[in-house]
Amino acid sequence: MKLIQCVPNFSEGRRTEVIGALRGAMENASAAKLIDCSCDRDHNRCVITLLGEPEAIRDAVIAGAATAVKLIDLREHKGEHPRIGAVDVVPLTPALNCTMDDCIALSHEIGRELAERFGLPVYFYEQSARSEQRKNLAVVRRGGFETLRESPLVGEREPDVGPQMAHPTAGAVVVGARGPLIAYNVNLNTQDITPAQNIAAKIRQVREEGSGLVGVKALAINLWSRGLTQVSTNITRPECVSIYDVYSFIEKEAEAMEIEIAGSELIGVIREDALIASFCSSINLPLIPTTRILDSWFRIDNL
Amino acid sequence: MKLIQCVPNFSEGRRTEVIGALRGAMENASAAKLIDCSCDRDHNRCVITLLGEPEAIRDAVIAGAATAVKLIDLREHKGEHPRIGAVDVVPLTPALNCTMDDCIALSHEIGRELAERFGLPVYFYEQSARSEQRKNLAVVRRGGFETLRESPLVGEREPDVGPQMAHPTAGAVVVGARGPLIAYNVNLNTQDITPAQNIAAKIRQVREEGSGLVGVKALAINLWSRGLTQVSTNITRPECVSIYDVYSFIEKEAEAMEIEIAGSELIGVIREDALIASFCSSINLPLIPTTRILDSWFRIDNL
Numbered sequence: 001m002k003l004i005q006c007v008p009n010f011s012e013g014r015r016t017e018v019i020g021a022l023r024g025a026m027e028n029a030s031a032a033k034l035i036d037c038s039c040d041r042d043h044n045r046c047v048i049t050l051l052g053e054p055e056a057i058r059d060a061v062i063a064g065a066a067t068a069v070k071l072i073d074l075r076e077h078k079g080e081h082p083r084i085g086a087v088d089v090v091p092l093t094p095a096l097n098c099t100m101d102d103c104i105a106l107s108h109e110i111g112r113e114l115a116e117r118f119g120l121p122v123y124f125y126e127q128s129a130r131s132e133q134r135k136n137l138a139v140v141r142r143g144g145f146e147t148l149r150e151s152p153l154v155g156e157r158e159p160d161v162g163p164q165m166a167h168p169t170a171g172a173v174v175v176g177a178r179g180p181l182i183a184y185n186v187n188l189n190t191q192d193i194t195p196a197q198n199i200a201a202k203i204r205q206v207r208e209e210g211s212g213l214v215g216v217k218a219l220a221i222n223l224w225s226r227g228l229t230q231v232s233t234n235i236t237r238p239e240c241v242s243i244y245d246v247y248s249f250i251e252k253e254a255e256a257m258e259i260e261i262a263g264s265e266l267i268g269v270i271r272e273d274a275l276i277a278s279f280c281s282s283i284n285l286p287l288i289p290t291t292r293i294l295d296s297w298f299r300i301d302n303l
Numbered sequence: 304m305k306l307i308q309c310v311p312n313f314s315e316g317r318r319t320e321v322i323g324a325l326r327g328a329m330e331n332a333s334a335a336k337l338i339d340c341s342c343d344r345d346h347n348r349c350v351i352t353l354l355g356e357p358e359a360i361r362d363a364v365i366a367g368a369a370t371a372v373k374l375i376d377l378r379e380h381k382g383e384h385p386r387i388g389a390v391d392v393v394p395l396t397p398a399l400n401c402t403m404d405d406c407i408a409l410s411h412e413i414g415r416e417l418a419e420r421f422g423l424p425v426y427f428y429e430q431s432a433r434s435e436q437r438k439n440l441a442v443v444r445r446g447g448f449e450t451l452r453e454s455p456l457v458g459e460r461e462p463d464v465g466p467q468m469a470h471p472t473a474g475a476v477v478v479g480a481r482g483p484l485i486a487y488n489v490n491l492n493t494q495d496i497t498p499a500q501n502i503a504a505k506i507r508q509v510r511e512e513g514s515g516l517v518g519v520k521a522l523a524i525n526l527w528s529r530g531l532t533q534v535s536t537n538i539t540r541p542e543c544v545s546i547y548d549v550y551s552f553i554e555k556e557a558e559a560m561e562i563e564i565a566g567s568e569l570i571g572v573i574r575e576d577a578l579i580a581s582f583c584s585s586i587n588l589p590l591i592p593t594t595r596i597l598d599s600w601f602r603i604d605n606l
Contacts, residue, residue, distance in 0.1 A: 282550070296575075
């Protein structure tokens with residue numbers, strides 16, 4: 001069985017009936033399993049994790065997009081997280097018995113369908129990108145929906161497939177194959193956004209200097225509803241930098257500013273090898289192989 | 304498929320040819336998988352992890368014991384770890400689709416065979432114990448082989464099955480069903496055993512007072528060959544106390560004595576839920592369900 005992990009991000013994290021409709025549409029449309037739904041009011045975003053065979057993933061994403069285009073109006077959407085679309089980004093990652101090429105092919109197929117069925121401009125990113133700069137999601141999403149809708153999508157803004165103008169209410173969508181990424185947030189016990197901004201800037205600086213935190217992206221986010229602020233990160237090279245490495249970097253910086261950590265959050269699911277890497281960093285243990293996790297022996301491909 | 308995890312501990316951690324013979328005997332005797340072998344020169348002990356169906360586990364243990372009785376002479380065995388037998392202890396733990404009762408039944412069957420075939424006195428411990436005090440391995444093993452061989456095994460020392468005297472070279476064996484346990488050691492960068500003794504005593508004290516570290520057993524061990532000392536622990540209630548909790552307790556105590564942690568060691572395999580618990584404690588994250596580990600979806604019982 002070929003299994004793909006797909007993590008569509010929808011621009012809705014508040015209206016529970018819309019989130020329920022998105023989940024229901026995807027669960028009813030295909031045999032793909034909906035294995036996680038991580039929502040946040042302040043980000044105003046919902047991150048759904050699907051696991052299934054390629055056709056099942058395609059059907060689930062199309063059904064989710066149909067619901068999102070119908071129920072989400074970006075003109076009325078406000079949230080702390082950057083976004084250009086109702087279905088903002090659709091990453092595809094090889095999970096079991098499949099290759100990155102399988103995911104790239106599926107991403108292009110899904111992109112074409114999203115353009116044809118819903119009139120959405122589609123950008124291909126990461127491994128599916130057709131130009132170097134489209135590889136970087138932050139570049140594709142720069143300016144957000146509000147900038148995207150102002151003028152025709154030509155030149156640097158021309159979509160890979162679909163119309164040369166933003167959908168009036170659903171914006172555009174970014175689709176692509178990528179390796180496993182960890183979405184991980186650390187919350188600070190202060191309403192002042194400055195410390196989170198300073199820590200996020202320091203993470204980017206350390207990364208750019210090549211002095212650690214390779215592949216860690218960081219943003220400062222206000223969590224108005226909880227009276228906290230957040231350093232929101234994406235760990236894009238979990239084989240190099242563990243979750244614990246990111247946590248302890250942020251903890252140390254926060255301590256120096258005498259700010260308490262209010263807790264941390266993992267968005268979506270993680271791979272077992274990332275869990276092991278974090279576990280081993282945290283207790284000064286050499287990296288143990290997956291075979292030393294008893295449960296890994298219960299896998300389809302092991303027994 | 305009913306899978307049992309069995310972790311026979313043999314009193315040999317130095318002679319590689321003997322360890323190889325033990326492994327070979329068990330691998331050849333049955334379809335049980337030998338999934339880990341953790342050895343230590345200073346403990347002079349080898350901890351092997353088997354995974355298989357009940358009859359396969361029984362056959363592997365009998366074959367391992369035959370080799371151990373032939374090749375290990377406890378009269379010449381010196382090591383830092385307490386022991387009473389060449390095959391010192393044989394714990395059985397439910398792994399998949401089986402119950403504690405399955406493990407208890409198998410432990411009694413294995414015990415009878417070890418007594419009949421090799422003339423070994425057998426004690427049943429933990430869930431397989433036939434009296435309250437036999438539940439505790441430390442009590443059964445008190446005094447070690449050297450005390451056991453001095454006089455007939457009668458009264459409190461009478462074995463559950465087998466002869467009323469220690470085997471002249473292989474001693475006795477302890478067999479029993481138990482829940483998952485984590486054997487975890489933290490090494491201190493000092494040759495002085497006192498700090499390790501103080502930390503081990505403090506762990507026992509905190510546990511006895513009921514003020515934390517529930518179910519954590521601790522011993523101080525000299526690691527002569529590495530010029531280190533060790534706080535060797537068994538975490539018997541991994542659902543209450545995580546590996547990270549134990550590590551950070553020891554780290555804090557060592558820091559107060561200005562002693563560096565030289566690293567830590569996990570013996571054998573661990574369960575995924577123990578890994579998750581440790582991971583979550585270390586990054587101030589609420590406990591996440593196993594379903595958020597992508598790989599858990601690849602299991603035999605999930606898909």
